[in-house]
Amino acid sequence: MQTGEDITALRKILDMTRLFSLFVLAIHFYICLYPAFAGWNWTAGITDRIVGNIARTGLFNSLMKPKLFALLLLGISLVGVKGRKEEKIDVKKQSIYISCGLLLYLLNGLAFYCSAVNTVAVLYMLMAVSGYLLILTGGVRLSRLLKVKLDKDVFNKENETFPQQEELLENEYSVNLPTEYNLKGRVRKGWINFINPFRGLLVSGTPGAGKSYFVIRHVITQHIKKGFTMFLYDFKYDDLTRIAYNTLLNNLSAYPVRPKFFVINFDDLSRSHRCNPLDPADMEDISDATEASRTIMLGLNRDWIKKQGDFFVESPINFLTAVIWYLKKYRDGRYCTLPHVIELMQRDYKELFEVIRMEKEIEVLINPFVSAFQNNATDQLEGQIASAKIGLARLSSPQLYYVLSGNDFTLDVNNPKEPKVICVGNNPAKLQTYGAVLSLYISRAIKLVNRKHQRKCSLVFDEFPTIFFNSIDSLIATARSNKVATTLGIQDFSQLKKDYGRDQAEVIMNIVGNIVSGQVTGDTAKQLSERIGKIVQERQSVSINSDDTSTSKSSQLDFAVPAAKISALSSGEFVGMVADDPDNPVELKSFHARVINDHAALKLEEDSYRPMPVIKEVNEDMVEAAYQKIKREVADLVADELTKQKKVQEAMGVQHADHQQEEPAVKKRNSKKSSKPWSA
Template identity: 65%
Template sequence: MQTGENEQALRKILDMTRLMGIMALMLHFYYCCYGAFRFWELTGAFGDKILAAVYRTGLFESFHMSKILALGLLLISLLGAKGRKEEKLRLKTALYFMASGLAAYFLSGLLLHCGGADSTYAMLYMAVTVLGFLLVLSGGTLLSRIIRNRLAVADIFNNENETFPQEERLLENEYSINLPAKYYLKDKLRSSWINIINPFRGLLVLGSPGSGKSYFVIRHVITQHIAKGFSMFVYDFKYDDLSKMVYNTFEKYKHAYEVMPKCYFINFDSIMHRCNPLDPQSMEDITDASESARTILLGLNREWIRRQGDFFVESPINFLSAVIWYLRRYKEGEFCTLPHVIELMQADYDSLFTLLRTDREIEVLINPFVNAYLNDAMEQLEGQIASAKIAMARLSSPQLYYVLSGNDFTLDINNPVEPKIVCMGNNPQKMQIYGAVLSLYVNRLVKLVNKKGKLKSSLIFDEFPTIYLNNMDGLIATARSNRVSTCLGVQDFSQLRKDYGREQADVIMNITGNIISGQVTGDTAKQLSERFGKIMQDRESISISSADTSISRSRQLEAAVPPSKISSLSSGEFVGLAADDPQCRIKLKIFHSEILNDHEALRKEEESYREIPPVRTLDHAMVQQNYMQIKRDVQDIIHTEMDRLLHDPALKHLVVMKR
């Protein structure tokens, strides 16, 4: 206990020890300079008796023994010294004092050795020795006044304290994605593995531009899943960055497939394969038509996503659904393609409504439009239909028509009999138009893929917010049992919220089981930090006063990866959370590490990539001919059906003719 009595007693002990050191030094002077003391007539019988008694103890057997004893007692007295703390004092100053004092203290013997019994040399010897003694005393006192625990620390960003153990085992199965990495645990660099052992629970890859989403993560998802025999769909936002990688990786790992798949590429700028997203064989009922209509219109008009349920949003969707389903039912879907739908929508209202009224299944959808037309409510009708016609007219392009009207393959990529690897490319400069069409492709593909009894498949979306996939949360929630892996590349949560609406973006963010995030900021960093949880961290509090320094240490839960850390990640450095499954438990799910890529090997691999071979030889005339043929098909349908209805008395009442 630090009571006042104990401190006073300690001080007395230290003073006495220091006094004993001084006495020992004085006896040393009296013995070694006895001739000088006798010359000065400072000797006596009593002093000689004391000196003789001390001599018998062996203290003066050597010249330095008594000096060392005096210095030792001085140093012992300095151990408990407590001087007034001074922040400006430095260790270097105290060491200078002590070093110079020790030098003077021990080298002063040279004066006595040179001068012999001369009283002048004896006087100099004692003066220099006392000076050295005092300098050692001063240096020791300064040491006690130095603040040893200063507030400044080396780890100013708390990096070491925010490290935590991570998974160092390689956990691999027939579906897993395994990324080698390295991380710091305190001040030691250790090797680790990011193990996505259950990709069917969804993988969300976040990161601002340049953080390395594609180079460090998505490329390995592609290569590892192809090597493990997955059928695959890849949305390539900047065609053909990922498509070329898919093609060359597939050529390398063809042997991994039991049934050899085929590679297909959809690109509207440089036409490769053709595919009809409204394939009549895949549209089983009118709900498929409604879902397709909603996808294409919301993809063209992103602001409608937040207004779903409004009259002037649902009306165009119902109108487009009716047109799609009519063509699906007409001649068993012979003309059920998106280009034919676009052209039929542009027909005059008399002909269009007449054709649509012939199908009983869509009567409930078109009656509001027909009644508005017959009652001359043209402003309402134009508000309902014109927004759909204008939006769809933006897709009227010969190249789009050519790709969308053919049928080189179907979208059931995980068909056990005919598996496929499909890449669809966008163009950032035509993102809105192409993105809407690709959204329709993806919507139809997801419907066909997410079924039981199919092969394992991987859906990879680079820059996911640039397309609109309705009910994406439902896909992630239900696809696990059907062995459908989804990988979504997103730059920031705010981007997803802008393009999909707050509610659906929140669901997608929260329902994804696996997360790998590079540098993100703002709300995204905060949300990720909260999801990663907290770890036990050491805390040290230092209180400095003029008399003493007190240190308080504690442990408390703090964020494992704070938002500021996520906001300042380097390229290739990722944080995240890996989900496990009952067959392979992972105790250390959270990671903060740098993914290791062999840059030189990847560079050589990319240099050896072969270009995707062209599929067909086209010229402008062939594309234009197809474009005009679709227009003629629609005109033939209108003329044929109108003629049939006008000459059939039982159906003549269906003809709409505004007076």
Template identity: 60%
Template sequence: MQTGENDQAMRKILDMTRLISIGILLLHFYVVCYGAFVEWGWMSDLSDRLLGNVVKTGLFSSFLKPKLIALGFLAIALIGVKGKKDEKQNLKGALLYVLVGLVVYFVSYLSLLVPAGVQLVALIYMGTTGLGFLLILSGGTMLSRIIRDKLEGDIFNRDQETFPQEERLLENEFSVNLPTKYVLKGKVRDGWINFINLFRALLVLGSPGSGKSYFIIRHVITQHIRKGFAMFVYDFKMPDLAVIAYNTWLKHKGGYQVEPQFYSINFDDLSRSHRCNPLDPSAMLDLTDAVESARTILLGLNREWIKRQGDFFVESPINFLTAIIWYLRKYKDGEFCTLPHVIELMQADYDSLFTLLGTQKEIDVLINPFISAYKRDAVEQLEGQIASAKITMARIASPQLYYVLSGNEFTLDINNPKEPKIVCMGNNPQKIQIYGAVLSLFTNRLLKIINQKDKLKCSLVFDEFPTLTTDIIPTIATGRSNLIATTLGIQDASQLRKDYGREQADVIMNIVGNMAVGQVSGDTAKYVSEKIGRIMQDRESLSINSNDTSISRSKQLEAAVPASRISALSSGEFVGTVADNPDCKIELKAFHGEIVNNHVALKKEIDGYVPLPEVRKARGAIVERNYLQIKQDIRDIIELEMERLLSDPALSHLIIKKG
């Protein structure tokens, strides 16, 4: 710490140095302009003798030497100057003064060549040289007044909000690895996002256009198929992801131990859609499977019911639909256990319907409230219980849906080691509610079937996951030991809360082990920022007063990626965290960088893609015939069962007839 005496001594030394510089320059003027000084009478014998002694030292051995020495002493004096700091001073203005001063200081030599009187030439030379000297002095003083700090150089604090990231490529037989470029202390570096354990699930968040599919989801599909995964892809905008999966399967299907088959479900293009029965009786082992299926389809068609589960007028339709599904499952060992047959049987008159349902003892507990209400003429109660289910299910009573859902070309055990499959199911943004409900039934049945021991590793990819009513939590929580990798694409956490309720949405957000987030805002950005954590950042504070300027520096724990940065990410730029394995620790789990896609190679690859194959010629007549056949099947079931009951006295009491 400096004392007052030291400051005073320093000022005296600097003043002395500056005077020496001025003195040398004056001696230079006296030597160069000696003739003018003689004419002015500004000379004496004493000064001449002193000047002669100085000349003997070699100071004036060349014209420039004294000017350079004077400039050197001036520079030394300026180095020690502590000017009063001024935030308006800038480097550009100070350097301009210094450069102009240097030019004038040295170019003044040309004034000696002016054809004029000795006195005029001397005045011009001394004036221009003195002006240059003063400009240099002023510019140097201005440099000392500039505030040298980093407060203005990084107004968005980007340099401080950088942190070391993983630069190693950590690959295993299950991993998805994405090359990145990230910034560390102003330098661009190469890194890797290593999702080495996707069995702990991957959540991909980002607003529309942030690059979820192009930069992340497509690589999950291609790398997992290349590594021999069975796969289910929910393609919100069919066939964007399905085409990627299909062409990757064509290229790498020979790498599997058992070559997988490719299937797709597309309700809009029946010629390129396979047929599959989500209520396949071979996979529906007990009544709880029917309950889950009924709940899934009704909640999918009535999204507001999700938040009202447990209400009488929500649970009653679910029980009613469960009874019908289980009846068809038991009738002739499930020969007619399909969703279209369920919808048609629901439309039967109450006498016939309740008579048929009453023949199955397992569903007595489910249908008794309905039969009692019917017998008691509680029409309003009965219609409240049943009509909501009938009206809701009628929305999906179309020939196209009936055609796809009544076939059985493949089963949903995609990770069966003996018959692995890659299955793509597509939605349509214009028909989200109808298709989403049916696809939710598919996915719920699939999740239960695949979550078993000793199965092939499989990957589940859900684009725009909130458009489904799928209970994914048990799969994420327990599927890890059964080698089930789950990838969920979501636009924003608020979207998930809207469709699933706050509690279930929070569980999904918190249970995933890997997270990649593009541009999001609001509460989602705050949540992601907190999950990534904090880092030590340098802090500067500037204090200016009438006497002095002080800059203090400190370190502070701040958010590594603040919410404001997350809400301003560019397309392809992602932040997030990765999960590791006990045998492969990752210390640097957080990342913030731009995923590197070879756009030229990808475009060439995409241009070479072949479209999904045509499965059959799905003519309108065939679809319509199938639709009418399902209706006829239900009429036949009712007639045969009623005839059987009427012909057997031991069963005739089961027939329900109301007045």
């Protein structure tokens, strides 16, 4: 530990070293310029004897020896200088001072080329002293330079780097993304290994962050190459559908049973298959109808999601359930399609109630509505049913009716005997209309997928908040054992909260095992930063005063990827965490890296893609004919049921009249029998 006495002694030693340097230089001047000093009468006998004794040491035998020795002593004195440090010292300027000083100091021997003795002496000493002073000035200034560069890493990038997985871990289910990342200023190669996609994969990022191009497309291609069946929701049809279709064509050999490819698209009917999401064969009990009804109504009225349980939310759902189940039971589900449900619900209340009351299983569901109708509670009835009728009326479209009333395929995607790759396409311009119908397809497909003893299946939902599925959290939690991998694409946590409500959105965010995120802001960035965790980071501080400079270093835990850094990620740059399993443990689960895509190869691949094939030439007449047919079938159904009910009532009325005519005759006979004893 230094004390004040130690510092004072050191300073005295340095000052003495510098003075000795000047003394050596002065003796050198006296010896080599003695004729000039003699001419100026600056000599003395005692001085000559002292200098003569010093000269016998051999140090002054040449011109350069004493100058170099004096320069060495000056350098030693400068090394120990400790002054007040300055951050803004111009190193280049001080280096120029020292360089010029060395030139003047070492080349002052050129003065001997002058003829006059006095001129030589003055020029020689002036050049040496000037050079000495310039070296001293530059050296002292450089000694004040703050050697600790606090601003070297302004954004703390190197301090926030951490080791990541560099080994490729692959299995029959994995999705592997090549990456490059920064570790202490060095760029290294790595891998993001989603070795257990059955624990759910959440892909988030603002528009343009690269969710589809860098992550989701690789999930689609790698899963198809490994023989997965697939249900794909393509928000911007047909961006992802073309990738899935062409990848499947090139990898049919990966499947033990040749899979079939199906598309649902409401805009181009010639390139769309037809499928009935309310297939009666797949509805085992009335709970299936309830689930379908809830999906449709909440898909049409997204604000109802946060009001589930309210009277005016549950009432239209129950009524729609009753209509669906009635059509399921009517003639073994001959007319059990969503278009028939829509048309039947648009009928007059009196006709509708008389028809559906004939099915005893739904009597409990429709009793409140029938009671309100019989008691002339029109306002209440409209509040209960009108919201369902108005919402479903938006789906009354010939194009929708045509697709929804067909039966080209079933939704059991991962059936081992009939494996499928199904793509359903949305249109951002018609999101409000198509979203509810596609939600119904997804809801019915997921119920059929999440069963035992099926093929491995991948569910991919791009822009997941644009559709509604009420039990996505239970799907992720329970489908793992059935080899169902779920991939959800969202833009931001706030978007998920807006469309699904805070509670369900938080469950989805917390239950997903694998998460990869591009640029996001706000609460999403904070949650991701906390989820990735903290690492040990070095901290450095400098204290400067008039006497000394002190530097301190420490280490502490801090966020590996701060929320501000997540908010500033570039396109293709992702952070997140992977989940492992007991058979494939992953030590380094967190990552902050740039996904490497071979852009040229992907461009060539996309250029070679085949366009989506025409499935069947469909014209407007065919679509209109199917539309009118459904309307006629519903009208005939109502008419037949009312006629049948009328005949039953008439038959019951005749029986009642016969009974009334028979009753007086019986009474007359009984009265005659009872009068005989009296007459006797």
